[in-house]
Amino acid sequence: MIDIFKLGFVEFDAKDMRAMSTYYSDTMGFTLTEYGPGGSAYFSSSTDHHNIVLTPSNESGIRSFGLQYKSDLGIEEVAEYLNLNFGITTELKTDVKPGIYQYLQFTDPEGYEVHLYPEMTMTNPGFKTKGILPNKLGHLSLRVKDAKKQVEFYKQLGFHNTDWIESFFGFMTCNYDHHVLNFFTSEHKGMHHIAFEMRNYSHLVEKLDFLRLNNKNLIWGPSRHGAGHNIACYHEDAEGNLIELFTDADIYIKELGIFEPRPWHKDFPQKPKVWSTDECLSLWGVDFEKALV
Numbered sequence: 001m002i003d004i005f006k007l008g009f010v011e012f013d014a015k016d017m018r019a020m021s022t023y024y025s026d027t028m029g030f031t032l033t034e035y036g037p038g039g040s041a042y043f044s045s046s047t048d049h050h051n052i053v054l055t056p057s058n059e060s061g062i063r064s065f066g067l068q069y070k071s072d073l074g075i076e077e078v079a080e081y082l083n084l085n086f087g088i089t090t091e092l093k094t095d096v097k098p099g100i101y102q103y104l105q106f107t108d109p110e111g112y113e114v115h116l117y118p119e120m121t122m123t124n125p126g127f128k129t130k131g132i133l134p135n136k137l138g139h140l141s142l143r144v145k146d147a148k149k150q151v152e153f154y155k156q157l158g159f160h161n162t163d164w165i166e167s168f169f170g171f172m173t174c175n176y177d178h179h180v181l182n183f184f185t186s187e188h189k190g191m192h193h194i195a196f197e198m199r200n201y202s203h204l205v206e207k208l209d210f211l212r213l214n215n216k217n218l219i220w221g222p223s224r225h226g227a228g229h230n231i232a233c234y235h236e237d238a239e240g241n242l243i244e245l246f247t248d249a250d251i252y253i254k255e256l257g258i259f260e261p262r263p264w265h266k267d268f269p270q271k272p273k274v275w276s277t278d279e280c281l282s283l284w285g286v287d288f289e290k291a292l293v
C-alpha cells in the first residue's frame, strides 16, 4: 500500500528562462535552490528542495508534476504493487535530478507525466520578505479528454473525489485540502491552472496590490467559488500559465466524508456533491471571464 499525501512540485517547460525565473523568484518570492541537468532551475516555496521547476524548452506549459507518498514498501516494491494491482507501468529513476534521489515515473491515462517519490531533500529557503510568498503549492488543475476516467484512475491511487461541477469538472484530494488535483474536460490538453494558498484574505489583498506594482493584471476575482469555497483570483505567470491565489478553502474530513462546517455553507453537513456551473463559479456574483473556461 502507498499513501500519497501531497502535490510536491510542478515542472514547466519554459521558452524564456530569464522571464520565468524572474517571475517565480521576484514576483512569487520563491528561493532558487539549484540548477539541474539541461539548465533546469529549481525553486522552493517551503522546506522542500523544490516546488516549481523550470526547464528550458521551445514550448511553454506543464511538463510533469510530482506526488509524494509514504509507504512501508521499498520503491521497487511500490512499483510492483502499482503494476500488479492497477496495471500501472512505472520507470524507476535514480539520481537523475537534484532534490529527489529516487522516483517512479509514469504517464497517466491522459498523457501527463507523473513522478511518485518517497523523499525530497529538505532545504531552508530563508523565507524571503519580498514577493507573494504563499503558504504552499495547493493544487493543480488539468484539462483532460475524460474527467470521469481520470477521476477513477486517481481513486486507485487513494485520492478521494470531493466534488463535481456537473459532469465535466472533477475535484480530488489526497489529504485534508478540498482538492489537490482537479480535472476539467476539454478538447485541449494542458494545464488549466496551478494554485497557491495564501495565509488569509488580508495577505491575498495585499499581494494583489503587489501584483499590480509588478505589472500583473488579474484575469478574474477575487471571489468565492462554490466547490471548495475558496476565495480565489487568477493571473498569469511570465508565459501565460494561469496562476490562482486562494485562501479559506474547505477542509475535508475524509474519515467522516464531510467538510468542516463554515458559516457560508448552504448544506449542513456539507458533503461532496455535484454543483451546477452557475452556482459554483462565484458565490459573490462575479462574472466569470470566458478566458477561464
Ligand SMILES: [Fe+2]
Pocket: 139, 141, 193, 194, 195, 244
Ligand atoms: Fe483552483
